[in-house]
Amino acid sequence: MAEQKDPETMNQAEIQKLISEYDRESSFREVSGAVRWFVTLFAIAFTLYQLSISTFLLVPDQIARAVHLAFGLGLIFLLFPFRKVTSRHSIPIWDWILALLGVGVGLYWLIEYEGLVQRVGDYTNTDFIIGGLTILLVMEAARRVVGWPIVIIAGTFLLYALYGKYLPGFFTYRGVTIERLISHMYYTTEGILGVPLGVSASFIFLFILFGAFLEKTGVGDYFNDLALAIAGKRIGGPAKVTVFSSALQGTISGSSVANVVQSGAFTIPLMKRLGYRSEFAAGVEASSSTGGQIMPPIMGAAAFLMAEFIGVPYWDIAKAAAIPAILFFAGIWMMVHFEARKTGLRGLTEEEMPNRKEVFKKIYLLLPIVVIIVASSVGVTPIRSALYGIVSTVFVGAFRKETRMSLKDILIAFENGAKAALGVVAATACAGIIVGVVTLTGLGLKFANGLLDLAGGLIIPTLILTMIASLILGMGVPTTANYIITSTIAAPAIIALGYPALSAHMFTFYFGIVADITPPVALAAFAASGIARSKPIRTGVESTRLSISAFIIPYIFVFAPEILLVDTxxxxxxxxxxxxxxxxxxxxxxxxxxxxxxxxxxxxxxxxxxxxxxxxxxxxxxxxxxxxxxxxxxxxxxxxxxxxxxxxx
CATH class of the missing domain: 1.10.8 (Helicase, Ruva Protein; domain 3)
Known part of the structure; x- marks a missing residue:
């Protein structure tokens, strides 16, 4: 662009600081020397292991998931400090010990597989010690990477399993012994090693790796250039660029906050320079970036979990989410347009625009995303689709010198992919504890019955209460864990009234997602506020107003499921x-x-x-x-x- 660098535009150090503050999953230690090499090789080994079990290495599900957990826990304790204020340039001895223990409890399944299978229901004291230690390590890892909310929820569920008999009313439960709880959590596929971690170990990791390869070839930056070329000169151009760019970023991004900071560092100062209020500029970025989590094909990795939970092909989930996602972004686009018309804001001048000819010359960079979509639509498995996407990324990157990937670039993508997956590993493992308690105690059904009783069995009050529950459960929780929690706890109430499972799961998923922009815990809005230097709560309110479509569309899922292409x-x-x-x-x-x-x-x-x-x-x-x-x-x-x-x- 001919335009000089805006003085309000953030540099890379400021961007990273803001990501670290609001997106715990990206708050890595910055180690150096031999330790840096060790961590890098460990991360690359993690990726190579995942590629192996996805292509030629056949192992039982328990071992595949346990080794996945071993890599994840080891890297988390090496890369994420105990507290934010702790030194981020060295690894203390206790974190080395915790990393070693994390690897050990994961590899215990690999070492003792035959014995564990043979002594089901008759576990040894060592088994119980390892299982109990695993629960504690998973919760501590989740606290470091994801934050306190999911740990508090998981801890509450564990206490319920043990002491539910002391609760009154429909929540009462006879309780289980600590041994029964531990064995259910770690020695079955209904707890920590359950479906959520299984999906992380198969589909999600590969799609995160796919995103890392795309970023390495510059596709993320290309999204901004393409959005500018298409929408920059229109009325309110910079805000429309934000909407369009975030929709594209959402196809590969797994984090609302990361999306906000990466694209917002460019778009928010641009909007402010052309006359948008700070809160409005930040609100547009926050709402658009959060909407990226509902944009197919990846949907913040929730699409793969939803397919497993409901028992339908992944492509059906991606298709079902397409029309609602378009409506969501159309709603934001319209509000941006009317705001620009109302306040008389212009688009970008020709001098401020990128060279359109050069931008459209690089349209081939979108080919890997097309490959993913086409492969999924013709029945190729998600694992194969992701692998094809990764290979096609390397292929299209070879067309130009600046996007061509060397062996070093590929290894860096391997490392970045493994690091980016750590948040999902921690979230799905910890969420597995929640799911495990639900399957052990029947809490999901109890909660559903409680909601129905409170709503008098009427659908509108049930939906409103489910919406409130999903907003609360989704506060401060990343997309993957967010969906697991809300779908496990809140969705059964809607299903109990006879509505399609897909409608119920999408309903709770949407409201769990918009918790990222709904005060008082609106992490995406607060991150955007940090860039815009606006008032955080007002930014959250503005984001919520702009995302009003996200509060309306889920009700359509229930009353008109044809919008999800269900039986229509x-x-x-x-x-x-x-x-x-x-x-x-x-x-x-x-x-x-x-x-x-x-x-x-x-x-x-x-x-x-x-x-x-x-x-x-x-x-x-x-x-x-x-x-x-x-x-x-x-x-x-x-x-x-x-x-x-x-x-x-």
Whole structure:
């Protein structure tokens, strides 16, 4: 770009500091010398192991998951300090010990596999000691990488399993012995070594590695350039660039906060320079980046977990999420457009734009994402799709010198992929504790019955209570663990009323995700606030307002599951999308207070109501909603035309 560097643009050190503050998964130690080499080789070995079990090495599920956990725990204790204020340039002796113990408890399954299989139900004291130690190490690793919320939830669940008999009402449970709890947690595939960690050890790791390869070839930066080339000159261009770029970043990103900081360091100062309020600029970035977690094909790795939990092909999940994701980003785009029209903000000038010809010359960099989508759509397994994506990334990178990957670049991608996967390893292992307690105690069903009793068995109150529960459970928890917790605890209430499992899981997933921008614990909004130097809570409120579509769309999942392509025809799904899109237009215009002109309060209320009627399924509501919006638009058009005619005369 011809534009000189904006003085508000953050340098790499500032970006990394902000990521470390709000995204614990990226807060690594910065070691050097022999220790640095050891950690690097350990991380590369982790990746090589994962590639081996995905291609030619056949091992039982328990061993594959346990060794995956061993690598994860070892690296976590070496790379993540006990506290933020602890020295980040050296590894204390106790962390070396914890790393060794983490590797040891994971390899215990590999060493004792035959014995553990033979003595099911008759475990030794050593087994119980190893199992108990594993629980503690997993929770400490999760605390360091993911944060306190998931550890507190897991600890509460463990206490419930042991002391549930002392609770009143429907939550009462007879309780289990400590030995029974430990064996269930580590020596079955329903606890720590359960489905969540299994998906991490198979699909998720490879897709994270795929993302690391994309970043190494510069695809992340290319997303910004492509967004600028397409949307930069439009009204409110920088904000629309943010929306478009974040949607693209979401196809490979597994973290709302990382997405905010990486793209926001460029887009937020640009928006502010062109006149956007600080809170609005930060809110656009936070809401768009959070929306990246619902964008197929990866959806913050939740797509693979959802496929396993519901028992449907991964591609069905990706297809189901496509229309809602488009509606979500369309809603933000519309609000950005109306805000820009309302305040008279311009797009970028030709001098501020990148060279479009050069940008579109590099469109081939998107080929690996196309490979993933096409492979998945024709029935290729997620593992094979990810492998094809990785190979195609190296292939397309070879077209130009600046994107060509040497052996060193590939090894760096191996290391970065392993490091990026540590948050998922810790989250899924700790979430496995939660799932294990649910399967052991039946807590999920108890919670569902409690919600239904509280809601009187009515669907609307049940959905509202489930929404609140999902928002609370999702606070401060990364995408993968977020989905596991909300789907395990809250989704059964919706399913119990006879609605499709996919609708229930997507409902809780969406509200768990928007917890990242919903005060009081709005990590993505706070990270964006740090870049924009805006007030954090106000930024969270602005992000929530901009993401209003994310609070509406989940209700469509339940009342009109055809939007998820569930038991529907192409025509029905198309009509549902079109009317929801028009409804989102009305809601966006009403909330901003501008369509063809500024809108008084009463007109805003009518417009929002009409938009919501279009989103609610039903012929009568469709007619009323469309008719009302058409009338509002006609009145505004006539008034605007008459005003312009008066000015010209």
């Amino acid at each position: 025809t192409f025509g029905e799904a198309t009509w549902m999308f079109v009317k929801a899109f028009i409804g989102m237009l009305g809601v966006s215009a009403g909330l901003i207070g501008f369509w063809l002109r500024r809108m008084p309060g009463w007109e805003r209320i009518i417009t929002v109501a009409a938009g919501l009627l279009l989103i609610v399924p039903g012929l009568l509501t469709d007619i009323i909603g469309l008719g009302t919006l058409a009338l509002v638009l006609l009145v505004q058009y006539l008034q605007t035309r008459n005003k312009e005619a008066g000015i010209n005369n």
